[in-house]
Amino acid sequence: MDKKELFLQIEQMEERLGSTLADLGSLKKQLVLLMEENHRLTNENQQFRKLLKKDASNEAKHQEGKETPVIGEGYDNLARLYYEGFHICNIYYGHLRNEGDCLFCLSFLNK
Numbered sequence: 544m545d546k547k548e549l550f551l552q553i554e555q556m557e558e559r560l561g562s563t564l565a566d567l568g569s570l571k572k573q574l575v576l577l578m579e580e581n582h583r584l585t586n587e588n589q590q591f592r593k594l595l596k597k598d599a600s601n602e603a604k605h606q607e608g609k610e611t612p613v614i615g616e617g618y619d620n621l622a623r624l625y626y627e628g629f630h631i632c633n634i635y636y637g638h639l640r641n642e643g644d645c646l647f648c649l650s651f652l653n654k
């Protein structure tokens with residue numbers, strides 16, 4: 544193998560390594576995004592589970608007292624959902640509120 548050929552081979556290898564490194568970088572970015580999404584979904588899931596537990600215990604109380612549903616209960620549920628930290632507006636419904644109060648939700652509640 545002459546020196547020129549050796550040099551060419553090394554250059555090609557360098558190119559391949561460069562593109563592999565770029566691939567690795569983009570995979571790493573995707574992984575970060577997935578980890579963030581996973582974190583967000585885990586939080587959401589925990590909140591939903593808490594709500595489900597509360598709903599179940601409320602349901603049990605309702606059964607004991609034989610209470611009939613009152614008008615406005617739907618509104619109360621939405622208001623509670625909002626104060627538990629979820630969006631109830633059309634735009635982000637069911638998503639966790641990470642940024643504090645949401646103007647869309649508030650205007651919906653004040654209707």
Ligand SMILES: [Zn+2]
Pocket residue numbers: 630631632635636645646647648
């Ligand atoms: Zn909202």
